Amino acid sequence: MTKQQANWSPYDNNGGSCVAIAGADYCVIAADTRMSTGYSILTREYSKICKLAEKSVMASSGFQADVKALQKHLAARHLIYQHQHNKHMSCPAMAQLLSNTLYYKRFFPYYAFNVLGGLDSEGKGCVYTYDAVGSYERVGYSAQGSGSTLIMPFLDNQLKSPSPLLLPAQDAVTPLSELEAVDLIKTVFASATERDIYTGDKLEIVVLNADGIRREYMELRKD
Amino acid sequence: MFRNQYDTDVTTWSPAGRLFQVEYAMEAVKQGSAAIGLRSKTHVVLACVNKANSELSSHQKKIFKVDDHIGVAIAGLTADGRVLSRYMRSECINYSFTYESPLPVGRLVVQLADKAQVCTQRSWKRPYGVGLLVAGLDESGAHLYYNCPSGNYFEYQAFAIGSRSQAAKTYLERRFANFADSSRDDLIKDALIAVRETLQGETLKSSICTVAVVGVGEAFHVLDQDTVQQLIDAFEIVGEPEGPAAEPEPEPEPEPDAAAEEGTTADQGAAPDQGVAPMDI
Numbered sequence: 001m002t003k004q005q006a007n008w009s010p011y012d013n014n015g016g017s018c019v020a021i022a023g024a025d026y027c028v029i030a031a032d033t034r035m036s037t038g039y040s041i042l043t044r045e046y047s048k049i050c051k052l053a054e055k056s057v058m059a060s061s062g063f064q065a066d067v068k069a070l071q072k073h074l075a076a077r078h079l080i081y082q083h084q085h086n087k088h089m090s091c092p093a094m095a096q097l098l099s100n101t102l103y104y105k106r107f108f109p110y111y112a113f114n115v116l117g118g119l120d121s122e123g124k125g126c127v128y129t130y131d132a133v134g135s136y137e138r139v140g141y142s143a144q145g146s147g148s149t150l151i152m153p154f155l156d157n158q159l160k161s162p163s164p165l166l167l168p169a170q171d172a173v174t175p176l177s178e179l180e181a182v183d184l185i186k187t188v189f190a191s192a193t194e195r196d197i198y199t200g201d202k203l204e205i206v207v208l209n210a211d212g213i214r215r216e217y218m219e220l221r222k223d
Numbered sequence: 224m225f226r227n228q229y230d231t232d233v234t235t236w237s238p239a240g241r242l243f244q245v246e247y248a249m250e251a252v253k254q255g256s257a258a259i260g261l262r263s264k265t266h267v268v269l270a271c272v273n274k275a276n277s278e279l280s281s282h283q284k285k286i287f288k289v290d291d292h293i294g295v296a297i298a299g300l301t302a303d304g305r306v307l308s309r310y311m312r313s314e315c316i317n318y319s320f321t322y323e324s325p326l327p328v329g330r331l332v333v334q335l336a337d338k339a340q341v342c343t344q345r346s347w348k349r350p351y352g353v354g355l356l357v358a359g360l361d362e363s364g365a366h367l368y369y370n371c372p373s374g375n376y377f378e379y380q381a382f383a384i385g386s387r388s389q390a391a392k393t394y395l396e397r398r399f400a401n402f403a404d405s406s407r408d409d410l411i412k413d414a415l416i417a418v419r420e421t422l423q424g425e426t427l428k429s430s431i432c433t434v435a436v437v438g439v440g441e442a443f444h445v446l447d448q449d450t451v452q453q454l455i456d457a458f459e460i461v462g463e464p465e466g467p468a469a470e471p472e473p474e475p476e477p478e479p480d481a482a483a484e485e486g487t488t489a490d491q492g493a494a495p496d497q498g499v500a501p502m503d504i
Binding site: 072076079080083 | 288
């Protein structure tokens, strides 16, 4: 008597990669624009990035139907917050809200792997990284999605602070400038595109800084 | 209205077929400070008198943003107004979540009216003691509605509610035929003049009034105090002892208020549609 297996899954994985890097006074959030299912491409021009508040931008890979529902949910909650408090939500507040929203569906999760990027109340860049059920942490950089296993080690190499136990003593990593961060993102996605079949087509980069928000695109390999 | 034996419950009819509790609720609206609304084809303006109880306190909020395309001004029990605004906001959010488009204003006022009606037919409830001027923009154009505690609602070109609103209504009745084609700035000017009418001689300053606008390409927002004061100064609207009693003279003067204003031509030039002498309407 073999165990009964499900003949249908409520989830699908639409692939794609998301990255965010925080700087001293900026934050870069990037994601590719390819949406896949199985070995097929559904579209080459789908944005995984959503602006939730004035200084909070979220990029999510995974099951895009769940991602869309999650984005709509957060947008509605943000509207309510604005009516009640007469101001936009701060990025740390949005980070907590996202975590709570994800855990609310602990037993039928949003199949969404999120990175939230923005500026904190002091104007410094912040990046929050999540799992599907809301466990989150503030970090300096993060990658999620199908290409994350290719991207994250490279970001660690470039951005991670060296251990204080190492000899000879090394300085902490020099902070990146905004242009260097954008360049790093482009490099990282170009590499991930080479080996991850679900990452490619186009790269969407969103930069948040004191002047506001800026969007940039870069072509990626389409195979 | 005098006390009688039929006014204890909202669920008791009087022999003359009246529900006194509902009528008393409408009295509460008349006791609140004035709120005025007017609309053109493309814009709707809400203005209200905002007087604080004492110098030490802040004034009550009477204009609420409900959504980017809808706003509401209230008169009467502000607490009831706040609760109803929260309901309206919630309805707008739920509608646009489901339909990815803004809630049509006419739908919202019907829902609001039905909600008010419930309170006129339950023995354990009381009617809402607040009148709402709902200003909004949707696919069918610019709208201004008035929602009563009775559960009735009406659409208006211009209206005023609250204490001393009759003075504003008289002014609006004289001018409303021009509103449909008014520019945004002229509409705001008329709103400010209407507010001034309710002040009965007191000087109009931005500290005692609030103005909000919604229009094509312009989300609902409350104008900040500096802008309002600048508009008051630009239009040179000063407090007039005669107020609404100023009879329009059948002179070739563009408008009856020209005699009251400083008489500079700068702001007159902005309003060719005010060439109709009020007596002609």
